[in-house]
Amino acid sequence: MVGGRLAQCVGRWSRIVLWVCVLALMVPAGVLAGGEPYKIGAVFSVTGGASFLGEPEKRTAEMIVEQVNAQGGINGHPVELILYDDETDATKCNLAVKKLIKRDKVPVIIGPTTSGNSLAVVGLAEDFKIPLISCAASYKIVEPVESRRWVFKVAGSDKHVVGKMYDYMKAKGISRIGIMTVSDGFGASGREELLRLAQEYGITVVADERYGPKDTDLTAQLTKIRESGAQAVVNWSVGPTAVLAVKGWRDLKMEGMPLFQSHGFGSKKYLELSGDAAEGVLLPLARVNVGPLLPDDHPQKKVIMEYKQAYEAKYQEPISSFGGHAWDSMHLALAALKAVGPDPAKIRDFLENTKNFVGQHGIFNFSPQDHNGLSKDDLEMVVVKKGDWALAQ
Amino acid sequence: MESAGFGAAWLQYALGGITIGAIYALVAIGYNIIYNVTEIINFAQGEFVMLGGLFAVFFYEACGLPILAAFLAAVAAVALTGLVLERYVIRNARQATVLSMIIITIAFSILLKGGAMLAWGKDPYRLPPFTGGGSILWNGVAVQPQALWVLGVSGIIVVCLTLFFRRSVYGKAMLACADNPAAARLVGIPVRTMIFLSFMLSAAIGAAAGVSITPITLMEYDRGALLGLKGFGAAVLGGLGQFFGALVAGLLLGLAESFCAGYVSSGYKDAVALVLLLLALFFKPEGLFGSKEAAGLKRF
Incomplete structure (x- = not known):
């Protein structure tokens, strides 16, 4: 009786040890492959009232991910865009951001599209300490800056x-x-x-x-x-x-x-x-x-013309100011991932100290007091x- | 400009008010025709206006018809929509109460709005003015030729309707249905045909209003609701079922809005229509031109 139980026990243990060994072998294998994707979360109003803003934003973000992955990703990591449509609805937007943070565990979020929806989620970014780069215009999204430590925006203010x-x-x-x-x-x-x-x-x-x-x-x-x-x-x-x-x-x-x-x-x-x-x-x-119309020596000329040619060739529609917001937020997120990797706190610090970032809507100069980085000269x-x-x- | 002074501004407000007021009046008349025959308030009336404008754009741009032909084709297409509403929706629910029918028309208006959004998208559309040329400056007042067209079309419709109801057999039969459907049926008036006709007629009138204003205001899929609401205000203010009342009340609403925007504050413009409506409901619920006795006989 006792011997039998002992044998059973040993059998179980050996099985557990075997599994542990298998798992231990698998983990380094995964690391060695190097391809673990960098995630970027996105929430845009692809349908609903603001769809004319959200649609070009979605298309721009998808195009950029394709371009980056075709060139081998960032630092050897492919980029994975996890994009949700908030249907221009603040409640759905809030849920989408929660999902991005809790389930998808993204280190940075771009969007939302509209000011109302952005204001509905700034609290989440603050609570969960995930940097959020909004594509909407209201200055209230990034002010007062003390309670918007994790929130940035790329659209100019009124x-x-x-x-x-x-x-x-x-x-x-x-x-x-x-x-x-x-x-x-x-x-x-x-x-x-x-x-x-x-x-x-x-x-x-x-x-x-x-x-x-x-x-x-x-x-x-x-x-x-x-x-x-x-x-x-x-x-x-x-x-x-x-x-x-x-x-x-x-x-x-x-x-x-x-x-x-x-x-x-x-x-x-x-x-x-x-x-x-x-x-x-x-x-x-x-x-x-x-x-x-810009003179050839203007610093923004090159990025704008490249974006215009790629977008118009791919989608057969003219670029818009709104797609430009998605371009700016996407490239800021990519620059941050490239510099500091998928660590939300480091991405936040990187964004806050970004200077002379040449984008579609201007030359961004962020600072701890200014999470928009644009001026009237843009x-x-x-x-x-x-x-x-x-x-x- | 300064020399024109107060008088010119006053006239300019009046002109703007009369133009938009004429449209409210046409929408109100559309409500009245259906109400008279069926006691239904057809809340899809505003959508008929929107559809008229968008169909005209379709016939003008996609089919290449001249503007007058596009106007007539749009009116016919929307009349057909009115026919569908009556034949396939209202008639199937004829056992329902008037209130349920009204709710059905709300559902139909949402259907039309959604359908228009799918067919035409969310962008506004333009139509050229019926006659070319820019606005005419007259004593410091700028007159758009299209505004004259709006007034002209409204005038023609009112005259034709008056003749129709006073002189033609069908018109008299429709009025008879309004007065007493049971008695009308007893003397051999086909009440169902009259109902059918009333929906087509009011859809056509709404469409004519829609085509006329599109060159001035543009048209897009969700324009109908607000025009419908203002037109309803005019219909109630003038006394439901009263054609002359609708005309006067429509112009009154348009003028009140325009003068409020000019001399008080443009922020309160939309409130004017609703305040006038509320005042009418408080102090003269049967409307300016309605009779208390007749209102008492109606179910709704």
């Missing part, structure tokens, strides 16, 4: 756009302006900055008009501005109202009062929709939109000429 616009107006001797803004998050944020920065630049806002995102007629607002004695009109909206503003401005014969648009007008589609009416409209744009003042962009003089 204050840069307004600053660039006001600089241009000052140079042209414009000091009284009428503003009209759409009553959604985009317009409200623009309006806040237009009013806040006016004094600093010596500009007086003589008319402050608003309208809804689904409004069909803006002539009342434009008429009021026309009667207010303003020297220029600023419209701040995305979508059809941006086009309606241009048409109304032209129909009311307000050419003597130049029309400035926000960067929200920066899409070729809006130019097509406005037709001839858009001639002479001014707006500040990121250089990614005007790559071919924008170009652009004018519509013969249905296309041209650099404004």
